[in-house]
Amino acid sequence: MRAGGQRIVEEYENGDSPEVVCARDADKLECLVQAVEYREQGYANVQAWIDSSLAGLRTDSAKALADAALNMSCVEWQRTYLR
Structure with a gap:
């Protein structure tokens, strides 16, 4: 992996910038929605x-989306949030 890629991975794993927090929340939300679908x-x-x-x-905002995913059917959640 090139130096720039390593820096990005390190920032994702160890950083706390708003961008990193948002990216991590997006990953966790994707996992949660997949588990709910299963x-x-x-x-x-x-x-x-x-x-x-x-x-x-x-x-x-991620917690609100998670709450919605847990309290709606997957179809309803997708219709509401993935327009």
Whole structure:
């Protein structure tokens, strides 16, 4: 990996800039939504996945989106937030 790529990975893993926080929250939200979709499809044992994703969220906006994902059907959530 080139030096610039290493710097970006290091910043993502160790930084706390607004951009890094937003990127991490986006990753956690994607994981949470995927776990919720799996739960709706009948897969078991996804609660720990959901809980760890929730625990990693840092911004109020990400927490609000997570709350919506947990309290709506996947179709309703997508219709509302992915227009």
